[in-house]
Every structure is written in C-alpha cells, then in structure tokens.
Amino acid sequence: MKIFIDPGHGGPDPGAVGNGVTEEFVNLNVSLELARLLRDAGFDVRLYRTTSDDGVLENKNADLRNRAAQANSWGADYFISIHTNSSERPAAQGVEAYVYRLGTASERLAQSIVDSVSDELGSINRGVMQANFAVLRRTNMPAVLVELGYLTNATEALNLNSPAWQRAVADAIFQGIVNYTGYPV
Numbered sequence: 001m002k003i004f005i006d007p008g009h010g011g012p013d014p015g016a017v018g019n020g021v022t023e024e025f026v027n028l029n030v031s032l033e034l035a036r037l038l039r040d041a042g043f044d045v046r047l048y049r050t051t052s053d054d055g056v057l058e059n060k061n062a063d064l065r066n067r068a069a070q071a072n073s074w075g076a077d078y079f080i081s082i083h084t085n086s087s088e089r090p091a092a093q094g095v096e097a098y099v100y101r102l103g104t105a106s107e108r109l110a111q112s113i114v115d116s117v118s119d120e121l122g123s124i125n126r127g128v129m130q131a132n133f134a135v136l137r138r139t140n141m142p143a144v145l146v147e148l149g150y151l152t153n154a155t156e157a158l159n160l161n162s163p164a165w166q167r168a169v170a171d172a173i174f175q176g177i178v179n180y181t182g183y184p185v
C-alpha cells in the first residue's frame with residue numbers, strides 16, 4: 001500500500017510562525033517519523049521533501065500542483081499532508097483535518113487520524129472540515145490535510161517543538177492510518 005506524505009511548506013515558504021516555532025520544521029520532523037513508522041509496518045512511502053527545501057519549487061502554486069502531481073504519477077493509495085496551524089486568537093487549540101469532499105473515504109480516514117491524535121495526545125478534537133486546497137482538489141486518491149495544533153497557542157507551541165511530542169503525534173497519525181486501512185499484507 002502506497003502512502004504519499006506531504007510535509008507542508010518548505011523552500012521559500014516557512015509556513016506559520018508562532019511562539020518562536022516555525023511550521024515547516026515541525027511538519028518535516030513529524031513527517032519523517034511517520035514515514036519511518038509506516039515503512040517499518042510494511043507500507044510503501046514517499047515524502048515530497050526530506051529536508052527544508054529539497055525539491056520544493058519557488059513558485060508556490062506550481063509547488064502545490066507538483067505535490068499532487070507526484071502523488072498521482074506514483075499511484076499513491078493515500079495522500080497525507082502534515083501542517084501546523086495558527087490563529088489570531090492565542091487560545092485557539094486542538095487538532096483538525098481537511099478534505100476536499102465530506103462523506104468520502106478521505107473524510108473517514110481524516111476522522112480516524114484526528115480521533116487518534118486527540119485520544120493519544122489529549123488534544124481538543126476540532127473534527128474534519130471541507131476545504132478547497134489545491135493538494136486535496138488535485139490528488140486522485142483519498143487525501144487528508146492534518147493540522148496538528150496551533151503554534152500561536154503557547155502550550156501547543158511547546159508541544160509542537162518537542163521531539164518527544166513530535167514522535168508521539170507521528171505514532172498517533174500512524175495508528176489512525178492503520179485503524180482505517182489495516183496493515184498492508
């Protein structure tokens with residue numbers, strides 16, 4: 001079973017910044033750990049980037065199209081985009097996920113991931129919502145964009161920056177994927 005992992009942002013685009021923590025690095029660390037867990041369990045995994053910037057295109061829209069195109073051309077079974085959130089409200093916190101259409105396999109996978117993260121890490125479960133994001137719209141397979149937590153929330157920023165928490169959330173995402181897909185055989 002092929003899983004394409006998209007660590008959000010990178011290259012010229014650091015993503016959100018809050019409480020001194022930068023999104024692209026959180027996304028990358030969690031994605032690398034998630035890839036390791038999935039490979040150990042027998043999944044076939046590709047990452048869009050494995051450093052801050054390798055392969056990331058300068059033009060943001062072209063880069064987003066490229067992320068989806070790579071997953072499509074590889075024939076991925078599932079597409080998982082890892083992001084970290086920000087808000088004008090410092091109190092905003094919790095895990096949420098986005099899919100292109102509700103009532104689909106994408107939504108069921110997203111719910112499984114969000115529920116696992118909330119159960120394992122104690123994060124507030126903000127549920128699964130619809131969004132017209134390019135990586136979700138342009139991918140041909142079930143696709144989920146997870147927002148792990150809010151960098152603009154002081155407590156969550158500490159967690160998101162912690163290697164131990166990053167490993168724990170990767171494990172929770174992994175469990176959410178396995179709960180939905182089963183282990184590959």
Ligand SMILES: [Zn+2]
Pocket residue numbers: 008009015016023083084
């Ligand atoms: Zn992001």
